[in-house]
Amino acid sequence: MALEHAILVSLSEKPSTGYDLARRFDASIGYFWTATHQQIYRVLAAMEGSGWVTSTLVPQPGRPDKKVYEPTAAGRAELAEWLGRPAEPERPRSDLAVKIRGVSDGDPAEVRREVARHRRLHAERLDVYLASEKRDFPPPAALEGRRLHQWLVLQGGIARERSMLGWCDLVLAALDSGSSGQRPDEGGVRA
Amino acid sequence: MALEHAILVSLSEKPSTGYDLARRFDASIGYFWTATHQQIYRVLAAMEGSGWVTSTLVPQPGRPDKKVYEPTAAGRAELAEWLGRPAEPERPRSDLAVKIRGVSDGDPAEVRREVARHRRLHAERLDVYLASEKRDFPPPAALEGRRLHQWLVLQGGIARERSMLGWCDLVLAALDSGSSGQRPDEGGVRA
């Protein structure tokens, strides 16, 4: 499982609470791995049990206490070992592709609308990534170490969104030219 | 869940046994949705329970009997309804990205080797897709109906693999130029 290891990477960048981790899994780390706070608290507890992390209770005035986690030596060793361990690429899984393959089994206009909606979502995500690149990183030539590695995974996200965008455009064009007289309306669709 | 619906799409293209479906989920459908035979038999049974498919036992000389499934009217209705139902894009999840973000926590050479290995796997998959495009499809202008839709999802797979390939190359280049004197050896690596 990669979640444990994603948490270890994140904690080795900076010791944090489960809450902090959850927020980072909604942002930067979430660009390539997602997890809810429930999942994070659960595996954090399990990881503490297996000795990969330790926690320190930090009382805060007028705020609930927080449990700050950091990796132990054993945790670091496990992470290092995992990094070298070969793993298979994820198995592709795309609801949208199933729907596209099934256009003939339903209302093509509805599927088209769904593709347009996804196109919009991917465009938005791409904007977020590009904004983060601009905001958080200097020109790539100047990058090294952890910053470089963070930038590299961001590039992976950017590439993925660009490719999804291009694919959605291809599908929309094909669905339009194929079927009757329905004209595109990407602009203001509000599924 | 999309597996039920992927099965419905596949059965509406052609009534099949669980075994047939499992093979198709290893090939064409597997380009965008994967499932093992265990999973397929399980949901097929459940779908028969909810009346989305019916099965006919077909005895075969000198072969085990086979159960040929096909969608019922209710199954077709459910599929049509699902096709128009909005669904969120998959949450990104990439082990490889976690490892890249973690290079500083392990042996960079090992992570590099893993990236090179993934590059090779994606190149192989791309070749499979391109071969299928060449073998199974006429020039796209001549396509329509189900064949067009199949071609469109294939294009999605091709785009995805190309984008992964480009990303792997970027990462490999960055890891090489950053670190000491290790020269690339993509060609013959055998992780």
Place this chain on the structure above:
DNA sequence: TTCCGCATGTAACCAGTTACATGATTAC
């Protein structure tokens, strides 16, 4: 005789999702 293809399944487990639950402080 050994392996591969056809054909169907069960059982146990693991990971991820959704819903529920609590409670203080600060900003509007």
Place this chain on the structure above:
DNA sequence: GTAATCATGTAACTGGTTACATGCGGAA
């Protein structure tokens, strides 16, 4: 007063993976 932010969790469920199990026919 109402909502958002900080902070931590439990419980039930769903979907996917891995391992195990069976048995025939044909090819090497």
